[in-house]
Amino acid sequence: MSLDVAALRRSFPIFSRQPPPFHYLDNAATGQICAAAAEALTAYETAGRANVKRGVYRLADRATSAFAEARARIARYLGAAGPEEVILTSGTTFGLNLAAHVLEERVRAGDTILISRLEHHSNIVPWQMLAKRRGARLRALDVTADGRLDLAGLDAGIDRRTRIVALTHCSNVTGAVTDLAPIAARAREVGAVLVVDGAQRVPHGPLEVTTLGCDLYALSGHKMFGATGAGALWVRGELLAELPPFLGGGEMITRVTIEETAYAPPPHRFEAGTPPIGPALAMGAAAAWLAELDWRAIAAHEKTLTARLLEGLDRLPGVRIHGPRDLEARYGVVAFEVEGVHAHDVCQILDGFGVCTRGGHHCAQPLMEAFGTVATVRASLAPYNEEADIDALLEGLERVIRILR
Amino acid sequence: MSLDVAALRRSFPIFSRQPPPFHYLDNAATGQICAAAAEALTAYETAGRANVKRGVYRLADRATSAFAEARARIARYLGAAGPEEVILTSGTTFGLNLAAHVLEERVRAGDTILISRLEHHSNIVPWQMLAKRRGARLRALDVTADGRLDLAGLDAGIDRRTRIVALTHCSNVTGAVTDLAPIAARAREVGAVLVVDGAQRVPHGPLEVTTLGCDLYALSGHKMFGATGAGALWVRGELLAELPPFLGGGEMITRVTIEETAYAPPPHRFEAGTPPIGPALAMGAAAAWLAELDWRAIAAHEKTLTARLLEGLDRLPGVRIHGPRDLEARYGVVAFEVEGVHAHDVCQILDGFGVCTRGGHHCAQPLMEAFGTVATVRASLAPYNEEADIDALLEGLERVIRILR
Amino acid sequence: MTSDLYHRRIIEAAKRAREQGRLAAAEVTVTRDNPLCGDRITLDLRLEDGRIAALGHRTRGCLLTEAAAAILTERAPGTSPETLRRAHRDLRRLLAGEEGDPVWPELAVFRPVVEVKSRHECVLLPFEAVEEALAAASGEAS
Amino acid sequence: MTSDLYHRRIIEAAKRAREQGRLAAAEVTVTRDNPLCGDRITLDLRLEDGRIAALGHRTRGCLLTEAAAAILTERAPGTSPETLRRAHRDLRRLLAGEEGDPVWPELAVFRPVVEVKSRHECVLLPFEAVEEALAAASGEAS
Ligand SMILES: Cc1ncc(COP(=O)(O)O)c(C=O)c1O
């Protein structure tokens, strides 16, 4: 069955609110909010607001239950063993930093942490900081010329001193999807913890996170059609039970005296203070809504669009694509350069056609360096994109080339 | 001029959405969102969403400008020297933890950190953790029998080894307002940094933070009638410029290689990853809206209600109030116990009258211990409360006493 | 209305709880806290021939915890650990809103608590404590 | 329409920028980055009798940065530091949407950028670089 894109678009409020032409192709930066998430957010903030976890009056009780249900919905979307494996956070970046702090004690001087040149800064800087705090070494797997993780370096990259491996599940620049199985196997061999940055994978359908072989998995609500302000970090239950807290404050304790504190069990131990309740409810609503979609049809749709885009770019003079051509090895995140034209000028002219794309280093400067460039243009797809979006982009690019090259 | 409470209530969507009776007296836990904030949140999330700080297309450019304007509005509400002194966070708890991490290098083994028994757990646990990381000692100022900070211990509590003083501006249990001037003077004498937990002060009107004598000031958007998910940390400019980053990730860098990272100037250095954009815009909108209110009239109104509540409680048998009686030394956060009746039972029965109050330790266990109790009931006021709210509470309490004592 | 929670039978049960005391000769004693509010039950258990011989407790808690402790303490002696576990399970089901009568009919007093999820823990606390005591007792026996 | 940004005069100015080179004998050289995109200008300055004698640059940047660098490089020689600062101030005002003609009329080509705040930095980068160079030169002189 093919996807009814027009129907799907009606589930995203922005398409009736932005005047046409509006071709939103910056989904890797942030997705648009789905109606289910927007309703959950607005209903809570404007009609049902109370703080969670402690109040006994009905308004608070309902907010607490809704918050627990949001956690359960996210857990189900991820395929977690249970909601208690899901820490609600403010986003992927926070989740990865939390990971780098709670895993700190496992890293000794001289140990190594392995990342890759494909990573988003959010999956580089926290590990760099951790390595510095502990006197450990940070290594990075290379990328192939077409922007995939180069697994050739895996055996040498992971050895007995490797305590942590932190890799992206899907590149936010090239769209390349990481084959986690061999990495997980190798990490297990040496007893390293595998952290996965799932920010770009999660908008493309439900997961079975427990079968990926990783130990931690970070994601953002705003990239999966929820609201800004919330995210989650899944941690395998056995590991989570052992980890120390990160931030201190309300809600993560069982008993506080001035001298010492007894911490609550997971996941609460890792959630200090009033959580981003509205955004978390929105993320839960998005997860529940996404879980009901026909992902086989969506995948086919996204592939068709990605192919149309790649082929269209190939036909344009002076356009160079960074990323794999094999549609099975990638999602619809497409980075390219127009020879002799600065990425920001490209994006600005495209905006004149109502086409929203991103130019710059995409918080992936080591990857830019590997590509020998500073900035690229990126078009990134979501289920609600349609052929007209691709065609508007390609038409805009023809204009760019005509006037600027 | 007296306050037009009915008009004010129309600026808060919840009052037309919750069926009566609805007497919301849990404002210290979370305030209700004002219409200005709700509109900013919804408009951004459903009709104007794009990520901030990097996009050049108009949607992104507008989001970036709006985000900068939110920062400026919060800065103006606080009376900061400029928007670059305001770090946008996910809430007070995060802000205080951020403070405890960026100040870490100033604390050496044997140094002391001074807090008080009046603090919320969010202003205790981060300092306890910091003290532990650095081998420093945590001291706490006492509270008076009526729940105010006991300044008698100030001279002994702060000495040459004191690196950090972290105190609340207003207690979330007793409503007591801290007189910061003598504390700031003493901290300055010994070169200690003064961190203020402003969570409960900020909903009661604009500040002149630069004149308080403190160096850092933490607050939450959801308690000042914004959305959940955002907060701010003000840091005096000269200090902020010197501080190292806390979390690592996108948006807080100027240049990243696998080997090392150059960090952006403040405040961006302290804001890793996609910020809680919608909640921050809501907080900015709330700040701008609040700044226009007649705070002289609101203060008079809140005092009248607080007096009515205190007097009403005094008339009830077996009710004991924890907190100062002087209306000039407190805000309308009122904690009390009903002899022989558990706080949660009180709150549950009050809920039957549509009265929302909070029972428990209010994330202030050391204070409960000082009071020789485990839990109290708390009623906390906002500008939109009215006499009917107080009267419903008192009526409910009569019922509690009749059936349970 | 949540004040239905406080009907006469619950209030009376809670009052009885305050008169029930600790056991002089306990086989196992456990202490359990309610993380919501810091409430605490200290519960004593004595078994004889694999059956519950006696229960005692000191409860610092809300009416719901007290009432649950009272019913438990009155009903448990003479029953088997299985029955006790069944009562706990029935109570959980009842709180989850399921139909059906609990093995101890008195537990039906907690039906109005169904709607207030944040108080379920209050009702369950004494039952969790006794299960912990049973587990400890069988651990010691083995 | 933001594509108005790319009118003929801006494109032509940007092209000229690519032909302008570095100075052989610079008194001061500064390098400045645009944090938005990593763009970079390396700017050379030579003063004579307190006036700008010559400017040179190498710019790796977008059209807006290039066009601004070109206009600056063409206009600055022979002027005083005050005029240059005035031009910078006028450019900032123009980008802020204020009325009035800038001291260098060519700067009016940037009027369509007013609406796109995120690109203001691109236009201003060469002017910030030259101010930094002037400050460095006077620092060396004193
Ligand atoms: C005095 C005080 N400090 C800190 C906090 C923590 O604020 P948040 O939960 O928004 O992080 C609160 C609120 O619960 C508070 O009342």
Ligand SMILES: Cc1ncc(COP(=O)(O)O)c(C=O)c1O
């Ligand atoms: C691969 C990847 N990792 C991490 C992040 C950071 O996510 P956030 O900014 O929501 O914290 C992003 C998004 O920018 C991303 O694309």
